[in-house]
Amino acid sequence: MSTTADQIAPAHDEHHAPRGLxxxxxxxxxxxxxxxxxxxxxxxxxVGGTMALIIRAELFQPGLQIVEPYFFNQxxxxxxxxxxFGAVMPAFVGLANWLIPMMIGAPDMALPxxxxxxxxxxxxxxxxxxxxxxxxxxxxxxxxxxxxPLSLQTGAAFPFVILAIHMMGVSSVMGAxxxxxxxxxxxxxxxxxxxxxxxxxTWLITAYLLIAVMPVLAGAVTMLLTDKYFGTSFFNAAxxxxxxxxxxxxxxxxxxxxxxxxxxxxxxxSQIIPTFARKPLFGYASMVYATASIAFLSFIVxxxxxxxxxxxxxxxxxxxxxxxxxxxxxxxxVFNWMATxxxxxxxxxxxxxxxxxxxxLFTIGGFSGLMLAIAPADFQYQDTYFVVAHFHYVxxxxxxxxxxxxxxxxxPKWTGHMYDEKLGRLHFxxxxxxVNVLFFPQHFLGLAGMPRRIPDYALQFxxxxxxxxxxxxxxxLSQLIFLWVVIKCIRGGEPAPAxxxxxxxxxxxxxxxxxxxxxxxxxxxxxxxxxxG
Amino acid sequence: MSTTTxxxxxxxxxxxxxxxxxxxxxxxxxxxxxxxxxxxATLLYIGLAILITMMFGWxxxxxxxxxxxxxxxxxxRSFRWGMGWxxxxxxxxxxxxxxxxxxxxEFALPWLDGTSSSxxxxxxxxxPHFEDSWPTNGPGRVGGHFEPMSAWGLPALNTLILLSSxxxxxxxxxxxxxxxxxxxxxxxxxxxxxxxxxxxxxxVEYSHAMHEMNLTLGSGIYGSxxxxxxxxxxxxxxxxxxxxxxxxxxxxxxxxTPHNHFGFExxxxxxxxxxxxxxxxxVFVYWL
Ligand code: HEM
Ligand SMILES: [Cu+2]
Numbered sequence: 001m002s003t004t005a006d007q008i009a010p011a012h013d014e015h016h017a018p019r020g021l022x023x024x025x026x027x028x029x030x031x032x033x034x035x036x037x038x039x040x041x042x043x044x045x046x047v048g049g050t051m052a053l054i055i056r057a058e059l060f061q062p063g064l065q066i067v068e069p070y071f072f073n074q075x076x077x078x079x080x081x082x083x084x085f086g087a088v089m090p091a092f093v094g095l096a097n098w099l100i101p102m103m104i105g106a107p108d109m110a111l112p113x114x115x116x117x118x119x120x121x122x123x124x125x126x127x128x129x130x131x132x133x134x135x136x137x138x139x140x141x142x143x144x145x146x147x148x149p150l151s152l153q154t155g156a157a158f159p160f161v162i163l164a165i166h167m168m169g170v171s172s173v174m175g176a177x178x179x180x181x182x183x184x185x186x187x188x189x190x191x192x193x194x195x196x197x198x199x200x201x202t203w204l205i206t207a208y209l210l211i212a213v214m215p216v217l218a219g220a221v222t223m224l225l226t227d228k229y230f231g232t233s234f235f236n237a238a239x240x241x242x243x244x245x246x247x248x249x250x251x252x253x254x255x256x257x258x259x260x261x262x263x264x265x266x267x268x269x270s271q272i273i274p275t276f277a278r279k280p281l282f283g284y285a286s287m288v289y290a291t292a293s294i295a296f297l298s299f300i301v302x303x304x305x306x307x308x309x310x311x312x313x314x315x316x317x318x319x320x321x322x323x324x325x326x327x328x329x330x331x332x333x334v335f336n337w338m339a340t341x342x343x344x345x346x347x348x349x350x351x352x353x354x355x356x357x358x359x360x361l362f363t364i365g366g367f368s369g370l371m372l373a374i375a376p377a378d379f380q381y382q383d384t385y386f387v388v389a390h391f392h393y394v395x396x397x398x399x400x401x402x403x404x405x406x407x408x409x410x411x412p413k414w415t416g417h418m419y420d421e422k423l424g425r426l427h428f429x430x431x432x433x434x435v436n437v438l439f440f441p442q443h444f445l446g447l448a449g450m451p452r453r454i455p456d457y458a459l460q461f462x463x464x465x466x467x468x469x470x471x472x473x474x475x476x477l478s479q480l481i482f483l484w485v486v487i488k489c490i491r492g493g494e495p496a497p498a499x500x501x502x503x504x505x506x507x508x509x510x511x512x513x514x515x516x517x518x519x520x521x522x523x524x525x526x527x528x529x530x531x532x533g
Numbered sequence: 534m535s536t537t538t539x540x541x542x543x544x545x546x547x548x549x550x551x552x553x554x555x556x557x558x559x560x561x562x563x564x565x566x567x568x569x570x571x572x573x574a575t576l577l578y579i580g581l582a583i584l585i586t587m588m589f590g591w592x593x594x595x596x597x598x599x600x601x602x603x604x605x606x607x608x609x610r611s612f613r614w615g616m617g618w619x620x621x622x623x624x625x626x627x628x629x630x631x632x633x634x635x636x637x638x639e640f641a642l643p644w645l646d647g648t649s650s651s652x653x654x655x656x657x658x659x660x661p662h663f664e665d666s667w668p669t670n671g672p673g674r675v676g677g678h679f680e681p682m683s684a685w686g687l688p689a690l691n692t693l694i695l696l697s698s699x700x701x702x703x704x705x706x707x708x709x710x711x712x713x714x715x716x717x718x719x720x721x722x723x724x725x726x727x728x729x730x731x732x733x734x735x736x737v738e739y740s741h742a743m744h745e746m747n748l749t750l751g752s753g754i755y756g757s758x759x760x761x762x763x764x765x766x767x768x769x770x771x772x773x774x775x776x777x778x779x780x781x782x783x784x785x786x787x788x789x790t791p792h793n794h795f796g797f798e799x800x801x802x803x804x805x806x807x808x809x810x811x812x813x814x815x816v817f818v819y820w821l
Contacts, residue, residue, distance in 0.1 A: 018547060026547035108544045110611040113591065117551035124559035128566075159566035167562060173622045181614040185607060186542065215622045219629025226761065229569050231676070231751035234633055237655065238673025240754035242641035249629055522541065 025120070028112035029517055030097045035414075036119050037094025038407075042483070044086030044126065045400075049476050051079040056438075056472035058455050059465050072455035073141035074133065080144035081161075084261065085168045086126055088395070091403045092264040093118070093175045096203050098414065100179065102508040102515060103197045105188025105524045110181035118174040125167035132157035143453060145250060146221065148235040148243050152228050159229070162221045169214040176210035179203055188507075190526030194285065197506050201288050202267030205295045209256045209263070212299075217253040220246060244309050251302035259298045262362075262394060263291060265402030266333060269355045271506070272409050273337050276352035277344025278503035283336040290329035290336075297326045307378045316375045323373035327366065334363055349501075350424030354405035357397055357432050365393030368443065383453075386446025392439045396475075397432070404431070404482065411489050412496030416514030419489040423481060430478030437471025543603045550591040557583030596796070600788065609795050616799040620806045623769070627810055630765065634758040634817060638667055641754070645672055670753025680746035682759065684819035687738045691731050692815050695770075698727035699808045702777070702801050712791050714784065721781040724804070728774030735767050762818050766810055773807045776800045 018026060027033060054075050058066045067075070097115065101108055109115045132139040137155025140146070146161075154161065183204045187196070196204075223234040224246070233239025235246045266287075274281045281287065303311060303319030311319075337359050346352070368390040372378050381387060404427075411419050441464035446452075450461045457465065499509040507526075511519055561580025568574045598604060643649040646665035647656025656663060660672035668681040682688065705720025742748040750760045780800045783789065789797050 023547065025552045026549050028545050028547055107542050111615055112544055113548045113551050114615075116548065117554050120552050120555035121558060124555055128559070128562060156570050159569040160562075163562040163566050167558060170558070173619075177615050177618045177622075180618055181611045184614055185610045211618050211622045212625050215626035216629045219626050219633075223629075223633065223757075223761070225569075226750070226757070231749075232757035232761065233671060233675050233751075233753045234637075234757050236671070236673075236675070237641075237645060237659075238671050239675035239757070240642055240645065240669050240671030241637060241757065242644070245633060245636050245641060248636060249632060252632075518544075521544075 026116070028108070028116055030101050030109045030112065030115065031414075031515065031517060033109075033115050033119050034094045034097030034099075037090045037097060037122075040119070040122060041087050041091035041094055041403075042486075044082050044090070046479070046483075047130070048079050048082035048087055049479065051075045051082065053472060053476050055079065056469040059457070060469040061466065062457050062459055062462050064456055067455070069455045070138065070141060073143075073453065074139045076453050077140045077143055078130075078133065081129065081140075082126070083395075084144070084257070085165075086122075088261045088399050088403070089172065090122060092203075092206070092261075093172075095199075095264065095268070095403070095406055095410075096175075096179055099410065099508060100182055100200055100203060101186070102413075102511060102519060103200050103506055104183065104186065104191050105507050105520045105526065106182060106186035107518065107521045109178050110186055111178050114174050115178050118171045118178065121167050121171040125164045125171065128160050128167065129164035132160045135160075145254070146224060146246075147250075148224060148227065148246050151224060152235075159225065162225045165221050166218055169218045172210050172214045176207035176214075179207040180211075183207075188520065188523035188526055190528070194288070195526065195528065197267075198270035198281065198284070198287055198291075199264065199267035202263045202270075202291050205291050206260050206263045209260050209295055209298065213253040213256040213260075216249060217257075220249040220253065223249075244306070247306050247309060248302065251305045252299070254305065255302045256295075256298045258391070258394070259294060261399045263295065265358070265362075265399045266291060268402045268406045268409075269337060269358050272351050272355040272405055273340050273359075275409075275501050275504045276349060276355070277341045277346050279340055279344040280505075281336065282339035282342075283332070286332055287336055290332040293329040294326060297322065297329070301326065304373055304375075304378070307375045308382045320373055320375040324370060327370055330366055334359060334366075349408075350419070350421060350428055351405045351409035353425065353428045353432075354401045354408065357428070358401045358405065361393055361397030361401070361432075361435070365390055365395075365398055368393060381446060383451055384446035385442045385450045385452055388452050389439050389442035389446055392442070396439065397435050401431075407482075407486065409501070410508070411486070412500040413508060413511070413513050413515055415490050415493075416496055417489050417493035418496050418500060419485050419493065423485045423488075427478055427481040427485060430481065431475060434471050434475030434478055438468055438475050439471070441465075441468045441471075541605060542607055543598065543605065545594075545598070548591070548594065550587050550594065553583060554587040554591070557581075557587055596783070596788065599793065599795075609793075612795050612799070616802060620802060623806065624810075627762070627765065627813075630758065630762050631813065631817065634762065637754045637758065642667070642669065668755035670755055674753070676749060676752035676756060677747060679748040679752045679756065681755065682738070682742060682746070682748065682819060684815065687734050688815060688819045691734050691738075692811065694727050694731050694734070695808050695811050698724045698731070699805055701727065702804050706797070706801055709784075709789055709794055709797060710791050714787070717784050717789070718781060721777060721784055725774055725777045725781055728770060728777060728804075732767060732771050732774065735763070735770075759818055762814055766807070766814055769807050769810070773800070773804050776803060 024032065024036060027036075054067060055072065058064070058072055097109065100106070135156050137157065139157050140151065140154050140161045142151040142154060152158075183196070183200055223232065226232040227234050227236065233241040235241050235243045237243070270281055270287060301319055301323040303315055304323045307316060307319070341356075348356070368386065372381055372387065372390055408419060408424055411417075445461055445464050445468075448461065450457050450465075496513040498512050500513070501509075507520075507524060508515070510524070557580050559580070560576055560583060564574060564576030564578070564580050568577055642665040645656060645660065645663055647653045647661075647663075648665070663672035670676050670679065701720050701723040705717050705724065708714070708716025708720055748756055748759070750756055752759075777800050780797050783796065788794075
């Protein structure tokens with residue numbers, strides 16, 4: 001491995017780069033754009049989190065106390081849209097921006113100007129989306145899945161929501177194209193595909209998913225728009241269309257979308273666990289193939305969201321078995337993470353705590369997914385809190401924990417300071433306890449029949465709902481610790497060495513901390529023994 | 534290790550165009566939503582104007598950089614990957630609408646007809662007299678009686694036009710590879726001409742359909758799929774023809790060399806994509 005000093009180009013650009021706000025508006029640098037994405041994502045995380053707390057506050061007790069039912073519906077709809085498109089997806093794009101070029105020895109993303117455009121579309125898209133809350137008739141309230149005919153009853157907000165979704169789609173597709181071009185074209189000599197870190201691999205596959213399904217979502221919402229404003233009959237049975245057709249098109253996007261939110265998480269965890277187990281990742285190649293199989297299967301399982309709409313029996317069976325098949329490559333992954341830890345010399349710094357919690361809690365979400373995949377059982381679970389428990393286990397202690405793990409893991413590289421380990425652990429334990437208190441009782445509520453997306457419930461559900469809401473506030477408020485740790489780390493702290501984690505491998509750790517603005521302007525030489533940490 | 538400071542891969546300095554593009558897109562969308570809510574189209578036009586300005590500025594920068602030799606072969610490959618996957622995303626956008634067409638014909642209509650065993654109730658309770666046939670505006674006869682579009686008039690002619698335009702653009706490419714500027718420009722001019730002829734004929738067809746055949750967007754599922762598929766395709770042809778026109782102007786200005794002409798190739802790829810989509814349309818929308 002070459003030394004770092006000669007890979008850092010002189011800062012010739014910075015002299016003419018604009019200062020202040022203009023710099024952030026016009027930057028083409030992958031690290032700055034990565035930071036923008038991450039800050040945006042954190043902001044949306046708190047916005048969406050506030051909405052979640054409004055929902056949980058209303059559900060603290062039976063009866064209607066705090067908000068109007070219609071506003072409650074707006075909150076469930078907006079919470080999902082903000083968290084999915086505003087918090088989780090941009091966080092992964094931000095991480096991709098920061099890490100992929102450093103991990104493969106590239107000078108920047110392949111198309112730096114387009115990179116800037118991808119980011120700056122997002123704040124505008126969310127301005128459009130969030131502004132609908134203040135319009136006549138309020139924001140969208142028919143659920144994030146936008147099923148017609150209900151969603152077509154949205155008022156003035158409707159075109160704003162649809163066009164905001166179009167903007168998010170444009171941004172995601174451009175971001176994905178950039179990731180693909182970067183990974184396929186900008187790897188340093190010797191960085192063969194099968195030497196790439198797993199985070200890079202999982203993002204490459206995620207990018208393909210994005211390019212394949214975001215346009216399909218665009219098509220689906222365009223049909224909604226024309227059904228509402230231009231008299232088309234796509235989802236109108238009287239005209240020969242079918243409202244169920246929307247669900248097919250939507251979930252053809254929707255299921256790959258949930259993998260878009262979890263594959264990069266798999267990548268992150270596959271980077272962190274080997275570092276703190278001080279052992280190479282077990283089954284690197286099988287991880288790559290498992291990721292690819294999951295991505296492929298994700299295209300043929302969408303019907304599991306529609307078991308109860310009246311599909312033909314052959315459809316029920318096909319989607320049931322195809323869905324269960326996903327458990328196989330997923331199981332391979334979980335096995336590999338455990339085998340990596342097996343007899344490792346493990347230490348439990350904050351990133352590792354989050355990564356280990358990910359493995360355990362994501363697996364719980366995977367198991368409840370398997371239960372839902374059993375078509376006859378799903379007839380009971382569908383549209384209950386059991387589904388809510390399922391997807392929150394895969395999304396919160398899954399995707400969101402991985403993002404937090406990544407933040408702690410690479411924060412020293414980004415800021416040049418060590419974060420406060422004590423506070424980090426405090427944040428972890430509050431989050432891990434909070435998230436389980438919040439979501440575990442929801443399994444019981446769902447199995448007992450409590451429906452989702454309803455602001456009131458029968459008295460027998462009161463106990464578990466109260467526990468769940470207490471967990472929600474514990475989890476929500478502990479994220480303020482996270483905010484504090486991050487701000488504190490940006491502003492100062494113990495200086496971080498180039499490689500703060502003893503067991504870490506990979507090109508990014510050959511760079512000084514903080515990583516200079518421009519890195520690897522001349523491609524580094526890859527030492528095969530250093531490959532895929 | 535090498536200590537050269539000369540970057541092998543060109544990373545541009547900060548650029549104002551993307552943020553201008555973001556503002557433009559925002560304005561466009563804001564204007565679109567306002568218009569749909571019954572308001573004015575002013576913002577829509579402003580947004581469009583900003584986006585067009587952005588394109589001139591942004592592409593202008595890229596052309597300038599390319600011509601001053603800042604780009605390496607590696608940069609050229611990035612552009613190729615980018616354009617290739619952009620076209621794939623467009624394919625998936627069309628796939629959603631083709632999917633809707635096939636779903637309606639293969640599933641929705643047979644179910645409404647009641648002969649398929651899985652959902653007879655809708656038929657029996659709501660529309661007991663409905664029989665599945667294609668083209669249709671559904672059991673509610675939405676939009677009233679209409680005549681379907683036949684494949685063998687203008688659409689067949691348009692197929693011929695678009696296919697020949699695929700040939701002329703390839704001929705132009707051969708000219709470019711031989712460094713024969715005359716052949717390049719002639720080929721491109723013919724392609725652009727054929728492209729715009731297609732658009733004009735499509736407009737004639739639409740006008741005929743709307744005024745004499747009572748076939749509109751509101752003509753049930755047939756009208757919906759017909760106009761949305763051919764409409765989005767027509768929009769793509771228009772954009773493609775404009776891109777080719779720009780390439781013609783650039784060829785006249787001598788921008789392309791046998792080794793460096795990614796802009797031209799990207800336009801040609803896009804054109805072939807539009808061509809292939811049309812074949813799908815001709816078969817599934819007009820013919821079958
Ligand atoms: C072994 C893997 C998985 C299986 C077998 C599975 C199965 C299912 C099934 C059958 C449903 C539909 C339940 C119903 O509506 O009745 C569902 C819903 C859902 N799943 Fe999963 N899932 C898996 C992994 C994931 C992952 C990794 C994510 C996201 C990171 C995820 C996110 C969701 C979401 C968001 C919904 C609900 C969507 C909605 O109705 O709003 N799932 N899952
Ligand atoms: Cu799914």
